[in-house]
Amino acid sequence: MAPVIETRLLNKIYRGAIDYHALHDIDLQVQSGEMLALMGSSGSGKSTLMNILGCLDRQSSGEYVLAGEAVAGLNDAELARIRNQQLGFVFQNFNLLPRYSARQNVELPLIYAGLSPRERHKRAVEALEQVGLGDRINNRPNELSGGQKQRVAIARAIVNRPTILMADEPTGALDTRTSEEILQVFQHLHKAGLTLMMVTHEPDVAACCQRILQMQDGRLIDDRQIAQRSLI
Secondary structure, eight states: OOOSEEEEEEEEEEOSSSOEEEEEEEEEEEOTTOEEEEEOOTTSSHHHHHHHHTTSSOOSEEEEEETTEEOTTOOHHHHHHHHHHHEEEEETTOOOOTTSOHHHHHHHHHHHHTOOHHHHHHHHHHHHHHTTOTTOTTOOGGGSOHHHHHHHHHHHHHTTOOSEEEEESTTTTSOHHHHHHHHHHHHHHHHTTOEEEEEOSOHHHHTTSSEEEEEETTEEEEEEEOOOOOOO
16 A cells, blocks of 8 residues: 655755755655654754645655655645645644634634535534534633643544644643643544654653654654554
């Protein structure tokens, strides 16, 4: 089976008075259904790589094939389509709209996808129930705890039924107990078949994955399978 993500000699250079080489010749394959942690210190290139894999940025050179489609030649509209249909994103700071209810926040990607109001409502409620927030669909973000906000963000990320879920430090703003709860949600989603890639600098978080990619100075220096710490 072809990888869902494949890169060959992927490079990213930020041009300026002094060029900054953020990624060096990244070769990577991710199979459908994997759960990976992307680790490294600040400036290692892990977020840069995640942004390129998430079609939020473009490589300077090299190849990137996502679900069989070469990304380099796509225009902005085509990249937006891929982000909406194939990718889900979760960030450290939730990025919820404060005036919208949990359900309305989750519905946003479905509006861009052109679904009817009835279908948007149905799928948003289903996604919130999937992350354990079926009783909070009408609450606004200021009425939710940090863990509940992150669950809303996860529901929003999965409501379009993406192929891959990408999470950038998803537990970074949460306490230990709440972080474990969020990691349980991720493991349930992974068990249901979702491919999941998570940027983290926390070994305890990475241990909940099956595979760890280690970045340093823009290079992928280690790629290993691990015995996953199961929370479910």
